[in-house]
Amino acid sequence: MSISDFLNRTATISRFTVVDDDYSDDADRTYANLIVGMSVRIRKLNASEAEAYLKRNVKATHRMYYLPQTEAVQEVDRVDSEGKTFDIVHVDDWNFQNIYFMVDMVEITWE
Numbered sequence: 001m002s003i004s005d006f007l008n009r010t011a012t013i014s015r016f017t018v019v020d021d022d023y024s025d026d027a028d029r030t031y032a033n034l035i036v037g038m039s040v041r042i043r044k045l046n047a048s049e050a051e052a053y054l055k056r057n058v059k060a061t062h063r064m065y066y067l068p069q070t071e072a073v074q075e076v077d078r079v080d081s082e083g084k085t086f087d088i089v090h091v092d093d094w095n096f097q098n099i100y101f102m103v104d105m106v107e108i109t110w111e
Helices: 047-054
Strands: 009-020 027-044 062-066 077-081 084-093 101-108
Touching: 027 077, 077 101
Parallel strands: none
Antiparallel strands: 009 027, 009 077, 027 062, 062 101, 077 084, 084 101
């Protein structure tokens, strides 16, 4: 059994570009797909993992695992999977061996 056997979802990774807002001095973010159909596994963080982030004044709700891709996932990217959207908080190359990556994220809830 390999790591890829545990990757039970697909996700789209999007990266933003900054676009000038014509109506104010603010800039807007526009997201464009970077990687489509990437095999991933997503789970909720357990209480101690979430608490460790809160101690650093960072909110994280989920962890995603994936195999190395040709394009590197970064902390400015966004993840869409199964109707949920996440902002990436931290990307970690597990054990620095380029075997698989762990990405901690916060789920975005739209109001």
